[in-house]
Amino acid sequence: MQLGRGETIEDTARIISGYASALIVRTFAQSDVDELGRASTVPVINALTDDDHPTQLLADWITIQEKFGKDTSGRKFVYLGDGNNMSHAWLTMGAIMGAHVVAATPEGKWAPDTKVVAQAREIAKLTGATIEVSHDPESAAKDASVLYTDVWMSMGDPEADRAEKMKVLKPFAVNSELMKLTTKDSIFMHCLPAHRGEEVSAEVIDGPSSVVWREALHRRTTIQSLLYHLVRGEIKGR
Numbered sequence: 301m302q303l304g305r306g307e308t309i310e311d312t313a314r315i316i317s318g319y320a321s322a323l324i325v326r327t328f329a330q331s332d333v334d335e336l337g338r339a340s341t342v343p344v345i346n347a348l349t350d351d352d353h354p355t356q357l358l359a360d361w362i363t364i365q366e367k368f369g370k371d372t373s374g375r376k377f378v379y380l381g382d383g384n385n386m387s388h389a390w391l392t393m394g395a396i397m398g399a400h401v402v403a404a405t406p407e408g409k410w411a412p413d414t415k416v417v418a419q420a421r422e423i424a425k426l427t428g429a430t431i432e433v434s435h436d437p438e439s440a441a442k443d444a445s446v447l448y449t450d451v452w453m454s455m456g457d458p459e460a461d462r463a464e465k466m467k468v469l470k471p472f473a474v475n476s477e478l479m480k481l482t483t484k485d486s487i488f489m490h491c492l493p494a495h496r497g498e499e500v501s502a503e504v505i506d507g508p509s510s511v512v513w514r515e516a517l518h519r520r521t522t523i524q525s526l527l528y529h530l531v532r533g534e535i536k537g538r
Contacts, residue, residue, distance in 0.1 A: 313339035321531045324523070328456055343530040345523075350456055351413075353385045356491050357393040358526065359518035363511055364446065367487055372399055375445040375483075380404045380437055380472045381499050382465070383412035386450040386491055391416055391431055395423035400430040404440035406468045411435075437472045441481040448489040449474050449499045466498070475501040479509060487511045 313336045316323055322343045325333050330351035337344040347355050368375060379390040383405040391412060394401030401420075405411045412433060420431045434440040441447060452469045453462060474488060488500070488510045496502040505512060529535045 309335040310339040312336070313344075314341075317341040322527055324527075345526060345530070347523075349385060350454070351385055351388060351416075352392070353389040353491065354393070355523060355526070356386070356519070357389045358522040359515055360390075360448070360489060360491075361393060361397065362518045362522055363489065363515040364487075366514070367511065368445065368485075372397070372445075376400045376402060376443060377446045377448070378402045378404055378440045378444040379448045379450075380440065380474060380478075381449045381469055382452050382454065383410050384450060384454045386448075387412045388416045390448065391420040392423070395420040395427060395429045395431055398424075398427035398429045400432075402432040402434050402440045402444075404434045404437050404472060406472070407435050410465065410468060437478065438481060441478045444482045445486050446489055447474050447479065447482060447486065450491055451493065451495055452499050469499070473499055473501070474504050476503050476507075479504055489515055492516055 309332055313323075317340045320342060322345060323336060323340060324345045324347050325336060326347040327333065328350050330349040333344065333346045333349055345355065346352060364372065364377070377390070377394060377399055379387050379401070381387075383403065387403045387405060390401055391403055403412050403417075417431065417433055420429075423429070424431045449472075452465055457465070479486065479488065486509060488504050488507075490500060490505060490512045492512060494500055494505055494512070496505060504510060
């Protein structure tokens with residue numbers, strides 16, 4: 301559907317609430333999801349915005365627990381690249397799960413939103429998580445159990461930024477040399493789609509440490525589970 305075209309987002313939320321048991325929304329502006337949530341009388345699931353990607357992290361965390369078990373203490377999870385919605389989702393989920401998460405990004409405009417970092421650190425005070433922001437990819441990758449990345453040109457990024465962004469982000473590309481710094485049982489993760497030769501080398505994403513295909517399969521099962529429990533009223537949104 302086309303949000304905000306022909307009628308207000310609030311009106312759309314009210315109408316769809318009468319048709320459906322839940323709304324799954326994948327859009328650009330986080331404010332659109334927030335408006336839908338305020339006006340809707342059924343659960344609204346954020347399936348991706350420019351600011352966050354929480355449902356991806358559900359699939360990611362199931363993949364991590366499948367590999368390492370539920371106890372992830374002593375392990376370090378590293379996101380490398382653009383400080384975009386995926387970096388925000390990782391910082392937030394890591395804080396909730398009491399994990400050690402490092403967002404390794406360039407300084408400046410492609411670093412994670414400072415408000416998101418601050419919020420994650422507040423959550424970490426309650427869960428015992430360690431939340432770090434680094435600008436040194438090699439230091440961040442050392443002894444990591446997971447290296448995670450995302451595309452460098454996200455939805456809504458101005459094409460005029462491409463050349464500069466590719467140059468600035470190049471040191472944060474995940475390649476075999478970076479993987480050598482990680483633990484022996486480390487894995488590589490990516491939310492897909494991937495651009496081989498940019499944020500990740502073909503050798504890594506198609507190699508034995510990559511779990512991206514299993515990770516992608518978990519998107520379906522985690523969304524199904526989320527819908528099931530929301531519709532049954534077994535979990536509540538905010």
